[in-house]
Amino acid sequence: MGWVLNSKESKLPDFGNLLKNGHFKKTYNLITRLQKEKTLTKEEKLQIDKFKGLAMFELGETGKALQLMNSILSTIEKTNNPNLDTLAIFVKGIILQRTGRIDEAISLIDEELALLDSLKLEEPEKFLRRKANLLFRKGTIYFHLEKVDLSLELLNKSLSIRKKIDDKYGIAKCYEVIGYNHKRNGDLKKAIGYIKQSIAIFEEIGNKYQLSIELFHLGVIYYDKGQYTLAIKYMEQILPFINQMDNDFKRGYYLEQTGFVYLRKGDYELARKNFLKSLDIYQSINDHMRYGIVLYALIELEYKVNNISKAKEYLSLIKQLTSNNKDSPLKNAVNMSEVLLLKDSPRSLDREKAEQLLRDIIDFGDPNVNFIVKALIYLCELLLHDFQLSGNLEILNEIKIYTDDLLDYAKEEKVYWIQMEAYSLRLFTLWVQAKFSDSELDMKEIRVLLSQTQQIAGKRGLDRIAKDIFEKHSVLIEQVQSLDDFIKNYYDFNVKQ
Numbered sequence: 001m002g003w004v005l006n007s008k009e010s011k012l013p014d015f016g017n018l019l020k021n022g023h024f025k026k027t028y029n030l031i032t033r034l035q036k037e038k039t040l041t042k043e044e045k046l047q048i049d050k051f052k053g054l055a056m057f058e059l060g061e062t063g064k065a066l067q068l069m070n071s072i073l074s075t076i077e078k079t080n081n082p083n084l085d086t087l088a089i090f091v092k093g094i095i096l097q098r099t100g101r102i103d104e105a106i107s108l109i110d111e112e113l114a115l116l117d118s119l120k121l122e123e124p125e126k127f128l129r130r131k132a133n134l135l136f137r138k139g140t141i142y143f144h145l146e147k148v149d150l151s152l153e154l155l156n157k158s159l160s161i162r163k164k165i166d167d168k169y170g171i172a173k174c175y176e177v178i179g180y181n182h183k184r185n186g187d188l189k190k191a192i193g194y195i196k197q198s199i200a201i202f203e204e205i206g207n208k209y210q211l212s213i214e215l216f217h218l219g220v221i222y223y224d225k226g227q228y229t230l231a232i233k234y235m236e237q238i239l240p241f242i243n244q245m246d247n248d249f250k251r252g253y254y255l256e257q258t259g260f261v262y263l264r265k266g267d268y269e270l271a272r273k274n275f276l277k278s279l280d281i282y283q284s285i286n287d288h289m290r291y292g293i294v295l296y297a298l299i300e301l302e303y304k305v306n307n308i309s310k311a312k313e314y315l316s317l318i319k320q321l322t323s324n325n326k327d328s329p330l331k332n333a334v335n336m337s338e339v340l341l342l343k344d345s346p347r348s349l350d351r352e353k354a355e356q357l358l359r360d361i362i363d364f365g366d367p368n369v370n371f372i373v374k375a376l377i378y379l380c381e382l383l384l385h386d387f388q389l390s391g392n393l394e395i396l397n398e399i400k401i402y403t404d405d406l407l408d409y410a411k412e413e414k415v416y417w418i419q420m421e422a423y424s425l426r427l428f429t430l431w432v433q434a435k436f437s438d439s440e441l442d443m444k445e446i447r448v449l450l451s452q453t454q455q456i457a458g459k460r461g462l463d464r465i466a467k468d469i470f471e472k473h474s475v476l477i478e479q480v481q482s483l484d485d486f487i488k489n490y491y492d493f494n495v496k497q
Contacts, residue, residue: 012044022210024055049068049071089111092105136158151181158170169205182194209245212238212242232261242255251278302314332361332375362379372409376409403422
């Protein structure tokens with residue numbers, strides 16, 4: 001953030017540094033106590049109220065924080081003192097951005113940047129710092145809007161200023177979001193490079209809170225690459241910091257996301273341990289949305305280990321959350337949970353119900369892309385099973401449409417395991433078509449596509465996934481003698497996943 005209270009002038013704590021290190025409750029409680037016990041000047045009260053507002057926001061008091069920032073800005077406007085504006089605007093900009101009021105956030109920042117330019121000062125350090133912070137915030141907003149070029153332009157301007165004034169914390173934060181932009185562009189190598197630079201600086205200045213954030217995001221990048229062992233390596237490094245965090249939501253979220261990596265890696269005991277810890281935290285802060293997401297994750301886990309009774313127990317809990325709201329954002333989590341318990345049933349009626357639920361999820365949409373992606377994958381698998389029973393070639397055309405959708409998601413989200421799943425399903429579909437038509441030309445095309453898929457995986461650094469594709473398909477191509485055997489082997493493989 002870059003703002004501190006000058007201890008020589010005010011003899012007050014450095015609240016900016018406390019917040020940078022993640023001490024949100026401590027900051028809030030300390031300011032509240034000071035406001036009760038100490039006589040503050042008008043300027044001091046304005047300054048510490050800005051830090052209090054940011055602490056409130058990080059602790060989940062969004063409405064109250066925004067109300068406080070508006071009050072501060074109204075007071076500042078009456079004083080006509082430009083030296084006090086930027087922190088309140090910065091905090092309000094964060095709140096507006098994270099609550100979806102993007103245009104208001106950008107307009108607010110642009111007004112303050114225009115004010116700084118109009119002052120025509122020689123730009124001492126405090127004004128340079130203010131400008132760098134505003135450029136950083138605007139660059140971050142454009143990152144969330146997926147306008148990568150604009151985001152990088154603003155972030156590099158902020159980085160240049162922060163290097164000039166030797167703002168190490170600010171430099172590290174710029175490296176962080178520049179790295180996120182490269183991840184969004186699909187350049188995971190550059191993304192990792194920038195995040196590692198950020199990590200090095202936070203280690204140097206001893207900021208454990210920010211260090212934990214960067215280690216977490218580095219783990220997420222390796223997760224997206226399909227390198228789960230490396231993902232776990234970095235995510236496990238933040239576990240000692242989690243219990244020290246003031247922010248309960250972030251503690252729960254880190255545990256939840258680490259659980260998903262363990263789940264993907266197949267380490268079900270550790271996945272369960274992390275999910276249950278995050279579940280307790282979300283319950284304690286009444287975050288029903290994240291609580292429901294973790295319940296779904298536990299259902300998926302228990303399904304994978306064939307503990308169906310436990311999965312049904314969690315399904316009952318998630319249904320209770322949505323029982324009074326048919327349009328609950330957790331509707332898809334409930335539907336997907338039921339799909340898991342129906343799709344492998346030997347009863348055709350159960351599979352038909354699962355298929356309809358999957359179509360509902362796809363049609364309904366969801367901000368959580370993973371639900372849509374999994375729905376598309378499961379639906380393709382059910383359709384392949386339908387083709388085995390009916391031989392209806394129109395089903396294979398439908399699978400092609402859904403795998404096209406998967407590839408679109410993979411391109412948009414820059415998550416390459418989705419791309420690999422789509423290619424895998426496409427390859428199996430082409431193989432089935434070729435076996436059905438007994439066409440040698442089709443078989444050659446399949447081998448070309450398989451080779452291209454492996455090359456793409458390798459170029460993206462997805463060595464493990466490329467190896468999996470090669471082993472899975474080479475074994476099947478050598479061993480499969482008939483269409484029925486092929487589909488049976490395909491389903492046996494996927495059940496094990």
